[in-house]
Amino acid sequence: MNMNILVAGATGKTGLHLVQELVDQGHKPTALVRESSDTSALPQGVDLRKGDLTNLQDGVCDGMDAVIFAAGSGGSTGPEMTDKVDRDGAKRLIDLAADAGVKRFVMLSSVGADQSDPTGEMAHYLKAKHEADEHLKASGMTYFILRPVALNNDGRSVRVTLGDEVDISAQASRADVAHVLAEAAMSGSLDGMVHLMQSAGRSLQHV
Structure with missing residues (x-):
C-alpha cells in the first residue's frame, strides 16, 4: 500500500537520503519546509508543505499516514534554537500528528537521549x-x-546493528539511518521500539 509520509528535515543530509528511499519504494513523501528552505536537491515526486518547526500551524499533518521527524537545529545554533526545534518543534509536530489521526510517528533521536539529566558538552541537546x-x-x-x-556520510553498509549490541563509540552512516527510518515508517516492523543503531561492515559502495 502506498503511504503518504510527512518528513520534517527532508532537506537535511539524512533527510535527503530518506525522501529518496521513500520515493524508490513507491511511497508519497511530503517535505515539511520553511519558506527559506533550499529544495533543489529533493528528488522528483516529493510534494512540499510549508511549515516552520519553530511556529507550526494547525493542519500540517492532515492526510498523512505517517510522520518522520528527521530535523535538527544544527550544530552551529545555540541552546535557544535547540529548544525551539529539537524539543518544542518536535513535541508540537507530535501533537499535530496525533490530532490528525496519523497512524505512525518515527523519531530520529540520538544516542544518549535515554538520560533525563545528561551531563557533558551535549547535555542541553x-x-x-x-x-x-x-x-x-x-x-x-x-x-x-x-x-x-555519531553520523558519517559513508553510504549504505553491508550490515546495520540495532539494539543492545551497539558500540556507542562507533559510527552510523546517514544512508543507513535513512533506510531504517523509512523501513520503520513503511512496514511497522519496529513499532513500539526504541533502538540504538550503528553501521557495521564495509560500505556497499566499496563491495
Whole structure:
C-alpha cells in the first residue's frame, strides 16, 4: 500500500537520503519546509508543505499516514534554537500528528537521549531530545525511536546493528539511518521500539 509520509528535515543530509528511499519504494513523501528552505536537491515526486518547526500551524499533518521527524537545529545554533526545534518543534509536530489521526510517528533521536539529566558538552541537546522522545511515547500514537551513534556520510553498509549490541563509540552512516527510518515508517516492523543503531561492515559502495 502506498503511504503518504510527512518528513520534517527532508532537506537535511539524512533527510535527503530518506525522501529518496521513500520515493524508490513507491511511497508519497511530503517535505515539511520553511519558506527559506533550499529544495533543489529533493528528488522528483516529493510534494512540499510549508511549515516552520519553530511556529507550526494547525493542519500540517492532515492526510498523512505517517510522520518522520528527521530535523535538527544544527550544530552551529545555540541552546535557544535547540529548544525551539529539537524539543518544542518536535513535541508540537507530535501533537499535530496525533490530532490528525496519523497512524505512525518515527523519531530520529540520538544516542544518549535515554538520560533525563545528561551531563557533558551535549547535555542541553540530549535533554531536548529526551523530552521529545518521552512526549512521543506518551502521545498514544504508534511510534519508533531511533538513536544512532555519531553520523558519517559513508553510504549504505553491508550490515546495520540495532539494539543492545551497539558500540556507542562507533559510527552510523546517514544512508543507513535513512533506510531504517523509512523501513520503520513503511512496514511497522519496529513499532513500539526504541533502538540504538550503528553501521557495521564495509560500505556497499566499496563491495
